[in-house]
Amino acid sequence: MADFKIENLSFEYPATGKKALDNVNLSIKQGEYIVVCGKSGSGKTTLLRHLKSVLTPHGNVGGEILLDGRPLKEVSLREQSSKIGYVMQNPDNQIVTDKVWHELAFGLESLGCDKRTMRLRVAEMASYFGIQSWFHSDVSSLSGGQKQLLNLASIMAMQPTVIILDEPTSQLDPIAAMDFLSTVRKINLELGTTIIISEHRLEEVFPSADRVIIMENGRVAADESPRTIGNTLMKQNSDMLASLPSPMKIYYAVNSAQSCPLTVREGRSWLSNELDSVKQNQLPLENEYEEPISPAIELKEVWFRYDKSSPDVLKGACLKIEKNTLHAILGGNGMGKSTMLKTICNIEKPYRGDVFIEGKKLSKYKTSELFKGCLAMLPQDPQSLFVKKTVEEDLLEMLDGKDASAIEKTAEICEVTHLLKSHPYDLSGGEQQRAALAKVLLCEPKYLLLDEPTKGIDSFFKLKLAQILKHLCENGVTVIMVSHDVEFCAMYADYISMFFDGSIITTNTPNRFFAQNSFYTTAANRMSRHIFENAVTNEDVIKLCKINK
Amino acid sequence: MNTAFDGYHPAVNIMFFAGAIAMGMFFTHPVFLCVSAAASALYYLLLTHKSGMGFLFGMLLTALCVSFINPFLNTTGDTVLFTYLNARPFTLEALLYGFATGGMFFSMLMWFASFNIIMTSEKFIFIFGALAPALSLMLTMILRLVPSFKRKARSIAAARKCIGKAPKGDTKKDALENSMSILSVLTSWALENAVITADSMKSRGYGSAKRSCFAQYKLKKQDITAIIIMLAATALIASGGAVGGVGYAAFLLLPSIIHVKEELTWLILKSRI
Structure with a gap:
């Protein structure tokens, strides 16, 4: 059994004077699935880390945590190690060894488990998680999703009664994330393991959750079932409303008397019941997409492969990007979207075909010319942009003798002013993304390339990011972004291209693009497509609901 | 094979x-x-x-x-x-x-x-593991670290090129400075990772008992x-x-x-x- 009881827990990091946790009271029963959410910096990680003694940060602690009625501090390291599993954010750094089989056995080796038991447990876990086919692989050859699954499996091998997961999917693409979360769900249902998870992707975890705990400034702002949590948030007029799953957001915007839908399926039936007669089932369509005549950036039949003997990654990719627009490129994982951005940046050179920037061949540009006020790219891993000891120094590096006031302005736009003195590696994933964006913006590029800019950031900063990008587009910047974030692209992109099998399959305006897709589309569209013809964003659905009511 | x-x-x-x-x-x-x-x-x-x-x-x-x-x-x-x-x-x-x-x-x-x-490295470590478990674990971790170090260095160099911070190629000093800043950040990256890896090891009971060794091979x-x-x-x-x-x-x-x-x-x- 593992019942957690948290009593009046307060915590203060040394020399900050601010309470990271403020009088937290919670009780968690065996077998519950608990989602902890809140803005970044609201104390989620700090709270979760207190549930395992070896991970508890140093600082002033008040209150108590009880595990099965015993103070957690008195539970031995050994017992805590096997009973309480902890999965962290970054899939890479948690892995200790170089082989999958060794990683699975690591915890058991540490506990000094005998050989027979170890063999059996490792075999069990490999089968349960479907790891058999890559059991002997090198860890470095795995994808991010596989790595995180391995982390979970190697913890499960120790047979914990509770698993704590701290934003486990923030570095994963949506499909891998869904896979991971459904495995977590399966563990909860089939083994009765308690799950305590902090997550940004509420769509995926709300349907499985028993309780949702909302953190705000180190306090528990709400602790309720997912179906009723919206009411409390509405009463508090909380910022958290913006991060609720689409069906819930639409539900609360429409003022319905029925109970709150959590999933797309429930949303569909809710919508059918809500609207008796439909007067208007579509919104005015946007103009048909036309290819720009003089594109800012153009890819002409670009072919690329990493090695002479390896398969083609880009197979005659053609793309025309209009000036001053936000052009989003969607597509599956590992298909070569990022590679396409790299060919535009001249990091990877195509073996056939050409890239044109403002009608001039990329190869005719000098490197200095290209990256000074022309192109800039935010890479998938924003961390690789930082080379200095503080964020401020990193931003200063970009100035090259220009006016230092630019830093303040950019820092403010990206909301990193309070982080300027911190070491870039101390920032959370979302904060790193913002600081990296600030650094890239200081290049003052005319063409901004973003590789998954919404990865790891919460819904609040997504809004902000959208504003920043819009502002840039209005001021003569052309933005190309590669993304998995369907909802974000639907809301804010001017044009969307679908990338598949090494080339661009189709390009269209968001409304037309998503209205014609049935799988690869927004939750709002999937929820409403049986009634409305082209409602793509939540706002579209809400608008149509209000018209028809 | x-x-x-x-x-x-x-x-x-x-x-x-x-x-x-x-x-x-x-x-x-x-x-x-x-x-x-x-x-x-x-x-x-x-x-x-x-x-x-x-x-x-x-x-x-x-x-x-x-x-x-x-x-x-x-x-x-x-x-x-x-x-x-x-x-x-x-x-x-x-x-x-x-x-x-x-x-x-x-x-x-x-x-x-x-x-x-x-x-293969696996077999080598297996042989060593029987003799010196701590040493063999260290060897495994190094084997993992070296390639990831290389990958990170490459990704930093590419990322810097995209914001116009590549060495301009004119002077040796420039190139050297650029490599120095990459090297310095790689060090902090490795240390930062080591902290997380250490957390992950501790949280999986490292040091709580005498280590045993997973035997992949049987005589x-x-x-x-x-x-x-x-x-x-x-x-x-x-x-x-x-x-x-x-x-x-x-x-x-x-x-x-x-x-x-x-x-x-x-x-x-x-x-x-």
């Missing part, structure tokens, strides 16, 4: 290679040298098929060069073949000695090449047979003379015989279908 000898227990693998390499260095008898060179080349070819031909002939040439260079450096010997440069002798004895050195050089290289193919009947054969062959070698030569050949040809036997078994199995 799954060749026959590869599937044997790592202890058998390492016993064989340690034996072959140690004896190859000690025995300078021409017959023994020939046996060693032939057996090592045969096994290397069996492992690599055609792709190893280039390396093999390259090494053979190098070995021949070594052999022919020796008489120029070493002039001792009675049988003078010819003289050059103010009557400096080129002797048959020195040439033959050169052949011996070259042959040993060649067979050592061939054994090491096969050793590299058979003894099977075939392994014991191979060990007995190797020991018997060693005993024959110790007895010396012609019998010793036969023993030596038996020892060195063991992996090749296992390999060929398995190939033949497959051939027969296939022909029955």
Whole structure:
């Protein structure tokens, strides 16, 4: 059994004077699935880390945590190690060894488990998680999703009664994330393991959750079932409303008397019941997409492969990007979207075909010319942009003798002013993304390339990011972004291209693009497509609901 | 990769290679040298098929060069073949000695090449793990760290290029400065990662008990047979003379015989279908 009881827990990091946790009271029963959410910096990680003694940060602690009625501090390291599993954010750094089989056995080796038991447990876990086919692989050859699954499996091998997961999917693409979360769900249902998870992707975890705990400034702002949590948030007029799953957001915007839908399926039936007669089932369509005549950036039949003997990654990719627009490129994982951005940046050179920037061949540009006020790219891993000891120094590096006031302005736009003195590696994933964006913006590029800019950031900063990008587009910047974030692209992109099998399959305006897709589309569209013809964003659905009511 | 000898227990693998390499260095008898060179080349070819031909002939040439260079450096010997440069002798004895050195050089290289193919890092760590568990864990972690270090360095360099921070290529100073900042951030990256890895290790009970070792390999009947054969062959070698030569050949040809036997078994199995 593992019942957690948290009593009046307060915590203060040394020399900050601010309470990271403020009088937290919670009780968690065996077998519950608990989602902890809140803005970044609201104390989620700090709270979760207190549930395992070896991970508890140093600082002033008040209150108590009880595990099965015993103070957690008195539970031995050994017992805590096997009973309480902890999965962290970054899939890479948690892995200790170089082989999958060794990683699975690591915890058991540490506990000094005998050989027979170890063999059996490792075999069990490999089968349960479907790891058999890559059991002997090198860890470095795995994808991010596989790595995180391995982390979970190697913890499960120790047979914990509770698993704590701290934003486990923030570095994963949506499909891998869904896979991971459904495995977590399966563990909860089939083994009765308690799950305590902090997550940004509420769509995926709300349907499985028993309780949702909302953190705000180190306090528990709400602790309720997912179906009723919206009411409390509405009463508090909380910022958290913006991060609720689409069906819930639409539900609360429409003022319905029925109970709150959590999933797309429930949303569909809710919508059918809500609207008796439909007067208007579509919104005015946007103009048909036309290819720009003089594109800012153009890819002409670009072919690329990493090695002479390896398969083609880009197979005659053609793309025309209009000036001053936000052009989003969607597509599956590992298909070569990022590679396409790299060919535009001249990091990877195509073996056939050409890239044109403002009608001039990329190869005719000098490197200095290209990256000074022309192109800039935010890479998938924003961390690789930082080379200095503080964020401020990193931003200063970009100035090259220009006016230092630019830093303040950019820092403010990206909301990193309070982080300027911190070491870039101390920032959370979302904060790193913002600081990296600030650094890239200081290049003052005319063409901004973003590789998954919404990865790891919460819904609040997504809004902000959208504003920043819009502002840039209005001021003569052309933005190309590669993304998995369907909802974000639907809301804010001017044009969307679908990338598949090494080339661009189709390009269209968001409304037309998503209205014609049935799988690869927004939750709002999937929820409403049986009634409305082209409602793509939540706002579209809400608008149509209000018209028809 | 799954060749026959590869599937044997790592202890058998390492016993064989340690034996072959140690004896190859000690025995300078021409017959023994020939046996060693032939057996090592045969096994290397069996492992690599055609792709190893280039390396093999390259090494053979190098070995021949070594052999022919020796008489120029070493002039001792009675049988003078010819003289050059103010009557400096080129002797048959020195040439033959050169052949011996070259042959040993060649067979050592061939054994090491096969050793590299058979003894993967996993097996190495398994052997070490039994002797020194902490050291073997450290080795595993280093094996993981080095490639990830390389990858990170590459990704930082590429990321910096995209914001116009690549070395301009004009001056050495520029390039050096750029590499220095990458190196410094790599260090902090590695330290930062180490903290997380340490957390992950502690949270999985590292240090809470005496470590045990996951045994991926089990000593099977075939392994014991191979060990007995190797020991018997060693005993024959110790007895010396012609019998010793036969023993030596038996020892060195063991992996090749296992390999060929398995190939033949497959051939027969296939022909029955």
